Amino acid sequence: MAKSKKKSIWVFGDYRNYYQNRVTLQLLSKAVDLSKTINAEVCALIFGHEVDEWIMEYTAHGADRILAIDDPALQSYSTERYLAIIEALTRQREPEIILIGATDFGREFAPRLAKRLHTGLSADCVGLDITEDGLLLQIAPSFGGNMLAEIVTEHHRPQMATVRPGTFKERPHDYQRKAVVERLPLMKNLPKPRVRLIEYERSVEKEHTIENASVIVCGGRGMGNREKFKKLQELARLLGGDVGATRPVVYSGWAEHGALVGQAGKHIKPKILFSFGISGAIQHTAGLGEADFIIAINKNPQATMIKMSDVAIVGDASDVLNNLIKELKKRIRE
Numbered sequence: 001m002a003k004s005k006k007k008s009i010w011v012f013g014d015y016r017n018y019y020q021n022r023v024t025l026q027l028l029s030k031a032v033d034l035s036k037t038i039n040a041e042v043c044a045l046i047f048g049h050e051v052d053e054w055i056m057e058y059t060a061h062g063a064d065r066i067l068a069i070d071d072p073a074l075q076s077y078s079t080e081r082y083l084a085i086i087e088a089l090t091r092q093r094e095p096e097i098i099l100i101g102a103t104d105f106g107r108e109f110a111p112r113l114a115k116r117l118h119t120g121l122s123a124d125c126v127g128l129d130i131t132e133d134g135l136l137l138q139i140a141p142s143f144g145g146n147m148l149a150e151i152v153t154e155h156h157r158p159q160m161a162t163v164r165p166g167t168f169k170e171r172p173h174d175y176q177r178k179a180v181v182e183r184l185p186l187m188k189n190l191p192k193p194r195v196r197l198i199e200y201e202r203s204v205e206k207e208h209t210i211e212n213a214s215v216i217v218c219g220g221r222g223m224g225n226r227e228k229f230k231k232l233q234e235l236a237r238l239l240g241g242d243v244g245a246t247r248p249v250v251y252s253g254w255a256e257h258g259a260l261v262g263q264a265g266k267h268i269k270p271k272i273l274f275s276f277g278i279s280g281a282i283q284h285t286a287g288l289g290e291a292d293f294i295i296a297i298n299k300n301p302q303a304t305m306i307k308m309s310d311v312a313i314v315g316d317a318s319d320v321l322n323n324l325i326k327e328l329k330k331r332i333r334e
């Protein structure tokens with residue numbers, strides 16, 4: 001198998017459903033930016049059965065090269081098999097960088113791959129860049145999330161990182177783009193999976209799309225109770241947006257986990273963000289990096305959220321919420 005001479009940034013194609021596919025597209029977009037700085041090509045890895053749709057999709061989103069293995073034996077994701085395949089390909093082709101979405105599957109196999117390749121891995125990165133020396137700068141929460149660490153892998157290759165969904169913005173489809181597509185045969189002697197998928201069914205929990213919402217109404221502990229928190233839905237509905245929440249709110253059961261915004265949850269990029277009764281702890285604001293315009297409502301004028309907002313309203317969260325809903329309804333009727 002010919003080794004491509006140019007440096008290569010690999011993106012693992014996780015396409016199992018809409019949400020996992022989005023993180024792959026976001027990684028491809030970032031990989032394109034990084035590739036310009038180090039003069040590398042962007043290569044997407046696609047394993048599975050009947051994967052042509054994904055070859056087109058990843059080409060349209062920035063891949064210069066696709067390494068695809070299309071075989072019924074790869075119909076369901078298997079950590080052991082995927083590990084064996086990527087390990088072998090990595091040893092043959094020596095990519096500079098491998099980026100993997102921090103999905104459940106990515107989190108399971110990325111550390112195993114790093115161990116096999118005897119290299120480092122920064123998990124759950126919230127930023128990536130290239131240093132002056134051409135190394136991958138991996139920005140990841142550390143010390144229980146109280147600090148952001150900047151990590152480089154100086155001596156070992158590939159440089160590996162997993163990245164949270166929603167951290168980067170995907171590019172628009174460009175169906176004019178072309179990529180070199182290498183269709184590889186399934187390797188011989190792959191390990192027999194110890195886990196066999198018998199059947200699967202989708203979770204009935206509503207899958208949140210707050211990463212893509214352009215208006216988000218986010219609520220914190222300052223909403224007071226579940227009933228008052230629920231009222232945020234009404235404002236979100238009127239504005240065509242979605243509801244986000246802080247960790248105490250999720251832990252209290254006022255909102256489901258999919259609504260969590262911040263280091264342990266989603267990274268959001270709305271055009272308008274309403275922040276009701278939220279103090280602005282760093283673990284929460286870590287998820288707000290790309291919000292365009294923030295309107296914060298808090299009874300404490302010193303709250304961080306108030307200080308970092310574009311419009312600050314100092315007052316009772318529920319009073320402001322109810323007045324806003326009333327006013328909006330009035331304007332819609334007029």
Ligand SMILES: Cc1cc2nc3c(=O)[nH]c(=O)nc-3n(C[C@H](O)[C@H](O)[C@H](O)COP(=O)(O)OP(=O)(O)OC[C@H]3O[C@@H](n4cnc5c(N)ncnc54)[C@H](O)[C@@H]3O)c2cc1C
Pocket residue numbers: 144145219220221222223224245246247248249260261262263264265276277278279280281282283284297298299300303315316317318
């Ligand atoms: C490892 C780790 C990971 C974490 N990850 C996340 C994460 O992903 N997302 C996240 O959100 N948190 C996360 N946290 C928790 C985070 O540190 C904060 O505890 C949390 O964000 C605080 O939530 P809050 O603003 O709702 O509550 P609080 O900090 O209690 O703030 C409530 C705010 O409401 C205001 N208020 C009170 N009453 C009213 C009222 N009637 N009207 C108006 N304002 C009012 C108060 O002035 C205050 O500013 C994490 C913590 C750790 C240790």
